[in-house]
Each structure stands twice: as structure tokens, then as C-alpha cells.
Amino acid sequence: MTADPMAEIREVFFQECEDQISELEMGLLRMEIGQGDAETVNAVFRAVHSIKGGAGIFALDTLVRFAHGFETCLDRVRSGRLAIDPAGMALLLRSADALTDLVRAARNGEGAQDARAQALATELERLAAKGDAKPPSAPTLPRAAPASSPLRTWIIRFTPKAALYAHANETALLLRELSRLGTAEVEIDSSALPDLTEMDPEDAYLSWTVTLATHHDAATLRAVFDFVEDDCDLDIFERPDFAFQDWDNTAAAESAPQPMPAAAIETLPPHPVEAMAAQAESAGTVGATIRVDLDRVDRMIDLVGELVITEAMVSQRVLEAGLARTSAIAMALEELEALTREIQDSVMAIRAQPVRAVFQRIPRLVRELAAQTGKQVRLVTEGEGTEVDKTVIERIADPLTHMIRNAIDHGLESPEARIAAGKPAEGLVRLVALHRSGRIIIEVSDNGAGINRARVRQKAIDHGLINTDAPLTDDEIDNLIFLPGFSTASAVSDISGRGVGMDVVRRAVQAMGGRISIASKPGQGSTFTLSLPLTLAVLDGMVVKTADQTLIVPLASVLETLRPDGADIHPLDNRTAVLALRGGYVPIIDIADVLEFGSRIGQPEQGVALLVESEGGGRAILLVDEIQGQRQVVIKSIEANYRAVYGIAAATVMGDGHVALILDVDTIVSATRESSRLEAPRSLSQVF
Amino acid sequence: MALTVLTVDDSRTMRDMLKHSLIAAGFRVLQAEDGIDGLDVLKRETADVIVTDVNMPRLDGFGFIEALRRDAEKRMTPILVLTTEADPDKKSRAKAAGATGWIIKPFDPAKLVDAIRRVSA
Numbered sequence: 146m147t148a149d150p151m152a153e154i155r156e157v158f159f160q161e162c163e164d165q166i167s168e169l170e171m172g173l174l175r176m177e178i179g180q181g182d183a184e185t186v187n188a189v190f191r192a193v194h195s196i197k198g199g200a201g202i203f204a205l206d207t208l209v210r211f212a213h214g215f216e217t218c219l220d221r222v223r224s225g226r227l228a229i230d231p232a233g234m235a236l237l238l239r240s241a242d243a244l245t246d247l248v249r250a251a252r253n254g255e256g257a258q259d260a261r262a263q264a265l266a267t268e269l270e271r272l273a274a275k276g277d278a279k280p281p282s283a284p285t286l287p288r289a290a291p292a293s294s295p296l297r298t299w300i301i302r303f304t305p306k307a308a309l310y311a312h313a314n315e316t317a318l319l320l321r322e323l324s325r326l327g328t329a330e331v332e333i334d335s336s337a338l339p340d341l342t343e344m345d346p347e348d349a350y351l352s353w354t355v356t357l358a359t360h361h362d363a364a365t366l367r368a369v370f371d372f373v374e375d376d377c378d379l380d381i382f383e384r385p386d387f388a389f390q391d392w393d394n395t396a397a398a399e400s401a402p403q404p405m406p407a408a409a410i411e412t413l414p415p416h417p418v419e420a421m422a423a424q425a426e427s428a429g430t431v432g433a434t435i436r437v438d439l440d441r442v443d444r445m446i447d448l449v450g451e452l453v454i455t456e457a458m459v460s461q462r463v464l465e466a467g468l469a470r471t472s473a474i475a476m477a478l479e480e481l482e483a484l485t486r487e488i489q490d491s492v493m494a495i496r497a498q499p500v501r502a503v504f505q506r507i508p509r510l511v512r513e514l515a516a517q518t519g520k521q522v523r524l525v526t527e528g529e530g531t532e533v534d535k536t537v538i539e540r541i542a543d544p545l546t547h548m549i550r551n552a553i554d555h556g557l558e559s560p561e562a563r564i565a566a567g568k569p570a571e572g573l574v575r576l577v578a579l580h581r582s583g584r585i586i587i588e589v590s591d592n593g594a595g596i597n598r599a600r601v602r603q604k605a606i607d608h609g610l611i612n613t614d615a616p617l618t619d620d621e622i623d624n625l626i627f628l629p630g631f632s633t634a635s636a637v638s639d640i641s642g643r644g645v646g647m648d649v650v651r652r653a654v655q656a657m658g659g660r661i662s663i664a665s666k667p668g669q670g671s672t673f674t675l676s677l678p679l680t681l682a683v684l685d686g687m688v689v690k691t692a693d694q695t696l697i698v699p700l701a702s703v704l705e706t707l708r709p710d711g712a713d714i715h716p717l718d719n720r721t722a723v724l725a726l727r728g729g730y731v732p733i734i735d736i737a738d739v740l741e742f743g744s745r746i747g748q749p750e751q752g753v754a755l756l757v758e759s760e761g762g763g764r765a766i767l768l769v770d771e772i773q774g775q776r777q778v779v780i781k782s783i784e785a786n787y788r789a790v791y792g793i794a795a796a797t798v799m800g801d802g803h804v805a806l807i808l809d810v811d812t813i814v815s816a817t818r819e820s821s822r823l824e825a826p827r828s829l830s831q832v833f
Numbered sequence: 834m835a836l837t838v839l840t841v842d843d844s845r846t847m848r849d850m851l852k853h854s855l856i857a858a859g860f861r862v863l864q865a866e867d868g869i870d871g872l873d874v875l876k877r878e879t880a881d882v883i884v885t886d887v888n889m890p891r892l893d894g895f896g897f898i899e900a901l902r903r904d905a906e907k908r909m910t911p912i913l914v915l916t917t918e919a920d921p922d923k924k925s926r927a928k929a930a931g932a933t934g935w936i937i938k939p940f941d942p943a944k945l946v947d948a949i950r951r952v953s954a
Contacts, residue, residue, distance in 0.1 A: 150853050158846035191843070191888050198917060199846035201939025209939075311902070313911040313933045314952065322951055372934030372952070375925075 158199040159252045160436075165192040166248065167505055169241050174508060177234050183223075190219040196248065205251045207262065208244075214266045215240050218273040233272055240265050242509055296327075296360055302380040304352035309376035311347070320355065322369045327359025356384065439535070442495050446682055449485075449492050450779035453683075456485045457776075457800035486777075493680050497532040500578045500587070503542050504529045507549055507576060514553045521560050521571040522553055528578035533585045534680040540657055541587065541677065544650040548589040548673050549574065551647065556591035556671055566668065568592070584701065585679055590672035596665040598622045604631065623663045627651045655811050657681060658699065658794070660759075686778045686797075686807060687755070691769040692742035697778055697797060697807040698767065704756045706772060709733075711750040724754065724766050731756065733766045734817050736808070740792050759814035767810070780807065836953055839863040839880035841871040841897060842915065843889040847938075851884060854942035860949070868892025872900060875907060882953045883912045884936065884945075887923060895930040902931035911952035915940070 172189035175181050181189075197212035218237070221227035229237065243265050301323065305316055323329055337350045344350070357366070366381050367374075460478050468475055504526050515522040557563075557572035564570055577588040598619060605611045605625045617625075625631060629648040654661045659677035678684070678701070686697035687706075713725040714733065723730040733754070737743060755767040778797035783790060783806070794809035838860045840851040852862045863878055865871035867889040874880075883901070887894035894914055901907045911933040916923050924935055933952050936945055 154846060154849045154853060157849050161845050187888075188890070191890070194888055194917065195844040195846075198844060198938050199850075201917075202846065202850050204939075311908070312928065312931055313909050315911075315954070318951060318954065369951075375928060 155203055158203065159248065161199065162196055162248045162252075165196050166241070166245050167502070168192040169244070170505055170508065173234075173238055173241055176229070177238070186219070186223050190216065190223050193219055193244070196244065200251070203251075208247045208251050211240075211244060211247055211262050211266055214269045214273070215244060218269045221273050221275075227273070227275055236265070236268055236272060238508075238512065240269060242512075245509075296358060298384040299357045299359065299363070299366060300380075300382055300384050301355040301357060301366065302352070302378075303355065303370070304378040305349045305373070306376050306378075307347055307349045309373050310349060312373075312376060314373050314376065316351070316353065319369060319373065320353065323355055323357055323366070326361050326365065326369070327357050329358075330356040332356075352378075437495075442492070446492050446496065449489050450682065453485055453489060453777075453779055454798045454800070456482055458802060461800035489683070493534065493682065496535045496680070498535050498538055499530045499532050500538060500541075500585075501529040503538055503545060504576060504578070506542070507545070510546060510549055511553065511574065514550060518553060519559065520553060520557050522557060522574055523571050524574050524576065526576045531578040531580060531585060532679075533677070534682070536681050537585070537657060537677055537679070540653065541675070544653045544661075544675070545576075545587065545589070547647075547650050548675075549576070552589055552591040552593070552671070552673075556593035558594050562594075566594075580679075581676075585677050587675040587677070588672055589675075590670060592670040595667040595669055595671055596623050596626070596663070598667070601625055623665050626663070627661070658684070658701070660811075682780060683777050684780050684795075684797075684807065685775065687775050688773040688799075688805070689736075689753070689755070689769040690771050690773055691752075692737035694737075694740075694742050695773070695799065695803065695805040696736065696769070697805050698755060698757070699794075699807065699810060700775060702757045702759060702810040704758050704764070707754050707756065709750055709752070709754045709766070709768075714750065726756070726766075731764050731766050732817060733768055734813060735768045736813075737769075739813055739817070757810050757814065759811040763814070765814045765817065767808075767813075778805075778807070835859055835861045836881045836949070837861040837863060837879065838949060839865060839871065839874060839878070839883045841865045841868065841883065841885040841889070841894070843867050843886065847886065847915070851945070854940075854945055855949075857942070858946040858949075860946075868894065868897030868900070871897050875901070880910060882949050883910055884915060884949070885912060886915045887927065895926055898927065898930040898932050913948055913952065 169189055169192040172181065172185045172192070175185050176189070193212050193216045197209055197216055200208040200212060215237075218227070218240075222229055227233075243262050247262060303316075303319070305314075309316075320329070320331055324331075332354045334352045334354070335350070337352070338344070339350065359366075363381055363383075367379075370377065370379050456478075460482065463475055463478055470476075507526065508524055511522050511524045514520075552574050553572075557574070558566065558568075560570035563572065573592045575588070575590045577586075577590075579586050601622055602611075602617070602625070605622075605628070606613055608631065610625065610628050610631065611617065626647045627650075629646070631646055631648065651661050654675055654677070657677055658681065659675055661676075662674050663671060664674070665671040684697070685700040687700050687703055689696050689698055709724055714722055715725065715730070716722040720738075722733045724733050752768045752770055753772050755769065755772075756764060757767055758764050778799075780795045781797055783793060783796045786796075790806075792809055792813050793806045794812075795807045796804050797807060799805050838855050840848055840855070840862060841864075842848050842851065843866055848864050848866075852864065855862045863874055863880055865874045868885075869892045871883070871885065872892075885894045885897055889897075892900075898912050898914070901910065901912065908931075912931070914924075914927040914932045914935040915938055916927070916935050917938045927935060934948060936948050
């Protein structure tokens with residue numbers, strides 16, 4: 146944080162702009178699908194209006210000008226003077242995009258793309274003109290300070306009406322204001338004042354005459370009465386010096402009392418304030434929120450993580466001290482454990498955010514891609530309110546963007562090809578988020594041509610990724626697109642060919658403890674499914690022991706555990722073996738061997754087999770010596786504290802204070818698989 | 834004793850900006866996010882002057898002013914309306930609702946302070 150308050154407010158402004166832009170986009174999209182009710186249009190208008198207001202403070206002129214034109218247009222829509230057709234809607238959407246860019250440019254202090262904004266501004270002006278013959282007025286700039294002039298004497302005759310007082314204005318204050326402008330003489334005329342019994346306390350009966358000697362001009366004097374000009378009779382003129390006495394007498398005589406209207410305040414129609422408040426509350430749309438620096442939340446999460454570990458350590462010590470489970474201290478500890486869990490969940494919930502933040506960027510991306518590829522695309526999103534940890538949200542943005550690019554660029558066909566295939570010209574891309582068994586699932590599907598397996602296979606052979614005669618199932622062929630260096634577009638296209646392949650997407654997803662899978666049907670389209678943990682701070686793990694080392698296997702990857710029967714184990718060579726399992730064969734991976742812990746104690750059948758599922762590598766058996774239990778562990782980055790270690794995803798601190806390593810199941814399984822598929826007789830330690 | 838000013842605006846930028854300008858001028862500042870919130874704040878606190886935006890969710894500036902003018906205690910509290918343009922239509926609507934005066938955005942802090950001093954004793 147900086148000490149400069151203006152810089153801080155500027156930062157707040159840009160943060161707020163992000164919210165406003167989200168509001169704006171959401172509202173426009175609702176309008177686009179015909180769900181734009183009055184409040185939606187109002188919210189859209191307000192968003193642009195607020196951005197303009199803030200931009201004005203910081204003299205961001207380009208932004209102010211553009212927002213003004215945009216706002217004018219929206220105001221016409223809001224007041225019902227302008228109906229929006231699809232072309233107009235598209236213009237509003239593009240304008241929202243341009244506004245986003247202008248805000249970003251302003252934030253980064255860059256020069257804005259004036260040409261594009263200018264062209265859109267002209268279009269907006271034309272659109273607004275449909276709703277109103279009169280062109281939008283330019284934003285008012287602060288008035289220049291008046292030039293000083295010679296001393297002159299002015300006469301100000303002022304008779305307030307009751308409305309002036311009803312509006313909480315005050316004659317005394319106006320007179321005070323006048324007297325600040327020069328030397329004033331004030332006279333009061335109370336001739337209209339009735340008898341006390343007949344007096345209405347809310348009415349106005351007095352009038353004033355001020356003689357003011359000042360350097361200011363008439364406009365400045367009038368400005369004092371700016372707020373009250375409709376609520377009084379006002380006369381301002383320069384005193385002809387020679388006739389002062391005569392005039393003064395006449396003026397006093399002429400200042401007759403005015404008939405007073407009833408106080409405006411009494412005639413106002415009742416305003417349903419309470420009803421509105423009640424409605425807002427019952428709708429539950431508005432909850433009190435605060436903005437908190439993310440660092441503070443993270444610090445708290447860190448501390449709660451330490452609390453969980455400490456609590457586990459205390460429990461362990463109590464257990465070791467041989468205290469009965471029913472002892473008061475053990476029971477109190479149990480309560481503490483439950484509380485600690487609850488605190489942890491609550492703190493995690495603070496970081497949870499709806500995926501809307503990411504989903505909202507997608508419509509714009511789709512519009513741009515559709516324009517670039519000449520394809521017609523309709524985007525459907527579902528489950529935008531699904532909540533997930535903020536870090537996860539931040540980290541899925543890039544993979545998701547690439548998946549959408551992929552779906553439009555590679556998945557959907559051109560309108561001509563679609564029509565030829567008997568499909569509607571407009572392709573569909575669906576983006577869905579949902580919670581399933583403690584994870585968040587994000588699906589990107591298209592109704593395009595599906596994966597061209599023959600072509601994928603050929604590419605993989607051309608790139609030397611598989612042997613010419615490799616016997617692959619459809620599923621395995623589909624999964625080839627996740628291999629490094631794979632690209633199905635014959636020519637590197639503008640869109641997907643940005644040096645990012647699906648392998649990068651997979652790696653990004655795996656780095657978060659996520660999985661990605663694909664399902665494709667020829668002629669019907671493809672579905673990519675992301676499965677991600679809800680948080681990256683804790684992990685449900687299985688505590689195992691092998692070669693005297695304690696390890697954690699992420700519970701999410703463990704399908705089942707079993708004690709292998711010696712007869713089911715079929716060695717392939719002196720290092721590798723497979724396990725016969727329900728009619729199929731699953732490769733056995735000896736963790737102690739792979740991680741070079743030395744030999745595992747005993748024969749395979751004396752160990753415990755964990756059937757795990759990995760992304761890309763399929764199923765495998767991880768062989769360990771024993772299972773010690775299951776527990777939630779706090780993830781500590783090993784990379785940040787030491788360096789990246791092959792086969793290890795992270796570390797944690799156990800209840801006894803020892804460090805245990807968390808296995809990176811996907812890396813271990815897929816590396817074993819790949820090395821056996823390529824038939825390279827190398828151990829993993831040589832591969833990596 | 835410092836004058837207390839209640840600022841009602843749904844834009845946090847504007848609220849911060851108002852607060853910054855007003856505190857620098859020696860006022861005490863109360864804040865609210867919209868009309869409903871403003872009425873709420875006034876149930877607990879007393880403001881000498883109110884500065885309100887017009888366009889706000891839930892209860893806009895006009896509705897907020899009308900509600901205050903019906904309240905026996907607050908009907909004499911000066912209320913300044915923040916408006917973006919010198920829109921005569923908006924001004925007269927604000928007037929009809931019971932506003933004391935207006936401030937044109939983007940406001941000049943000196944003019945804002947000046948306007949507040951003009952309407953407060």
C-alpha cells in the first residue's frame with residue numbers, strides 16, 4: 146500500500162471498474178437473450194455511469210468521453226426512447242469490450258486505441274440519435290474562474306418562498322454568502338408579517354434587500370442563489386449611484402409580499418421506501434460485504450494450517466502419554482479438533498468465489514474467435530455461481546481460455562460444413578461448472594465434428610509419438626492430443642497456434658491437483674472435463690509407509706486398496722510386473738523403487754496395493770508396505786522451500802512434527818506408462 | 834465541533850474521493866452506499882449536511898431525499914445532490930424531491946467544500 150491517498154483511491158477506482166464491467170457484461174448478456182428487465186438496463190447504465198464518474202475525477206479524458214457516449218445511448222434505452230435490435234445489441238457488447246480495454250489502458254497508463262474507440266463512439270452516437278433527435282451534450286467541464294473586475298455596487302432584492310425553507314435552504318446563509326463577496330448592507334422588510342395568531346410557521350413572509358459593493362460580476366452574485374432560484378423572487382441589478390436614495394425608497398415600497406404556496410413537502414406523493422427495503426431484504430440479493438486484502442486472508446489460512454498441525458501434535462502427545470480416550474483431556478481435545486476443522490472450513494470459505502469471475506470473460510473471447518474464424522458460435526454457460534478457491538479460479542483462467550479456443554478452432558466446423566452435415570449453421574459451445582464429490586467439475590463441450598481419430602493417429606505417428614502399428618483404443622487415441630508437441634491443425638492457426646498445446650493445459654491442470662479427460666463422438670462433438678480440488682491449501686490424504694518412509698497419497702486418486710494375491714502378480718521382466726485384476730492387467734509400481742528409497746521390505750504380496758487412477762496414465766497399482774490411516778493434511782510447497790522433486794507434489798508436517806512427502810501420482814504413473822510403451826528399458830531415475 | 838457530512842454513493846471510488854476531500858477540509862464523514870443504507874445510517878447518527886448521488890440501486894437519490902423530507906427531524910437537514918451533468922431535468926427533479934442544492938461531477942473538491950459550507954450554519 147502506498148501512502149499517497151490519491152493513488153489509493155485511484156486503485157480503488159480501477160478495482161471498482163472491474164466490478165462495474167462485470168455488472169455491465171452480465172447485464173448486456175441478459176439483455177441479449179431477452180431477459181433485460183428495467184432493473185437490468187438500469188444496472189447496465191449505472192455501471193457505465195459510475196466508470197465515467199470515477200474517470201472524471203482522475204481526468205481520464207478518453208475514458209470519460211467514450212463512457213459518456215455509451216451512457217447516452219444506454220440512457221435512451223433505459224427511458225424507452227430507443228429499442229435495441231440485434232445489431233444495436235452487438236454494438237453495445239463491442240462497446241463494453243472497448244470500455245474494458247480503455248479502463249485497462251488507463252490503469253496501465255498506456256495510450257488507448259483511440260481509433261477503435263472513436264469509431265465505436267461514432268456508431269454509438271448514431272444509435273443514440275435514433276432515440277433522440279438531439280445529439281448528446283458534451284460532459285460539462287468545470288467553469289473557469291471569473292476574471293476580476295472593478296468595484297461596483299449591486300442591489301439584490303430577495304423574497305424567499307416557503308419552498309426555499311422546505312428544501313432546507315436558509316436565508317441567513319445566503320446573506321452570509323453574499324457578504325463574503327464584498328461589503329454588504331442588509332435591510333429586511335417585515336411588512337408582510339401577519340399577526341402571530343394567523344402566522345403559518347412553515348410559510349415565508351419576509352424579504353430582503355442587500356446593497357453589495359464588490360469586484361464580482363452579476364453571474365457570481367446569481368451563483369449564490371443557484372440552489373434557490375426557483376424558490377424565491379430575485380432581482381439583481383447595478384445601482385445607479387446618482388439615484389441611490391430615491392431608488393431605495395421605491396424598492397422598499399415595491400417589495401410586496403408574495404402569495405405563498407403550500408409547502409412542497411406536504412404535497413409529495415408517499416414514497417414506498419419501507420416496501421422497497423423489505424423487498425430488497427426478502428429477495429436476499431443484497432448482503433453486507435467487505436473488501437479484505439487477500440494477503441490477510443492468506444496469512445490467516447496459513448495460521449489456521451499451523452493450528453491444525455499443532456492440534457494434531459498435541460493429540461499425538463496425549464495419545465503417547467497413554468491417557469484414556471475417555472479422559473477429560475482427550476475429550477476436550479476432540480472438541481478442539483472439531484472446532485479447528487470448522488475454523489479451517491470457514492477460513493477456506495472466505496477464499497471461495499463463484500467461477501463467474503472467469504466465466505464472464507468467455508463471451509467476449511467467443512465473440513472474438515467467432516469473428517476471426519468466420520464460424521457461428523453460441524455459448525451457453527451453466528453453474529456460474531459454483532464456488533471454488535480464488536487461487537483455483539485464477540489458475541483455471543488460462544487453461545479454460547485455451548480449451549474454448551480449441552473448441553471453436555478445432556471442434557466446431559465452418560457454417561458451410563455444418564450445413565453440409567445436416568447440422569444448424571450455428572455451433573454450440575457449452576461451459577458448465579458444478580460440484581461433485583468435493584471437487585469442482587468444469588466441462589467444455591462443443592457439438593462439432595468430434596476428434597478425427599485417423600488424423601490424430603497419423604499426426605502422432607508423424608511426430609514419432611507412437612509406433613506405426615501401436616494398438617490403441619479410441620480413448621487412447623483421443624488422449625494423444627494431450628501429449629507434448631501435438632497439434633492437429635495442419636497449419637498453425639492464429640488462434641490455437643500460440644505455442645500452447647493441450648499438453649500445457651493438462652500440465653497446468655495437473656499442477657493444481659486436477660485431472661482433465663476427453664470424450665468425443667465422431668460427428669457429434671467433444672467434451673473436455675476438468676476435475677479440480679476446491680482448494681489448494683489442504684488435501685485429504687492416505688498416510689502410507691514404504692521403506693521406512695511416511696508418504697501421503699492424495700485420496701482423490703485412490704480408487705481402492707487391496708492385498709495382492711501372489712498368483713495374480715505377473716512379472717514382465719526383473720523390474721516390472723502387472724497385477725491381474727478383474728479380468729484385466731494393471732501395471733504395478735513399486736514406490737520405494739521409483740523414488741529410490743531402497744528396497745521395499747518383503748515380497749509384493751506382503752505389501753498393500755493401492756489402485757490409483759491418474760490423468761493420462763490410466764490406472765496403476767502403487768505398492769507400499771502399509772497403510773497408516775487417512776487424514777487431512779496442510780500442503781506446504783516443497784518447491785518454494787527447497788526445489789522441485791520428481792514424483793513429489795508437496796510436503797506436509799505430521800502430528801509428530803515429522804515432514805511427510807505428498808506423492809505426485811499422475812507424474813509417477815504416466816512416466817512409468819510412457820517408458821514401458823516406448824519400450825525403453827530404462828528406470829525412471831534415468832528418464833528424469 | 835466539526836460538521837458531520839453523510840455521503841451517499843454506490844461508487845466506492847466516489848465515496849473514497851468524497852471522504853478524502855471532506856476530511857481534508859475538516860469535516861467528519863459518514864458513509865452510505867445507497868438510499869436505504871443512508872436512511873439506516875441516519876437512524877443511528879446525525880448528519881449536519883447530506884451529499885447524495887442520484888443513480889443508486891435499491892433506493893435512488895430522489896427517493897432518499899423524499900423520505901428524509903417526510904421525516905420531522907431531518908426535513909431541515911441540507912441535502913446536496915451529486916449530478917454528472919448540469920442536467921436541468923435532473924436538477925428540477927431533485928428540487929421537487931426536496932434537495933437543497935447540487936454539485937456537478939466530476940467535482941472540484943474546493944467547490945464541494947464550498948457548497949457544503951454554503952448550506953450549513
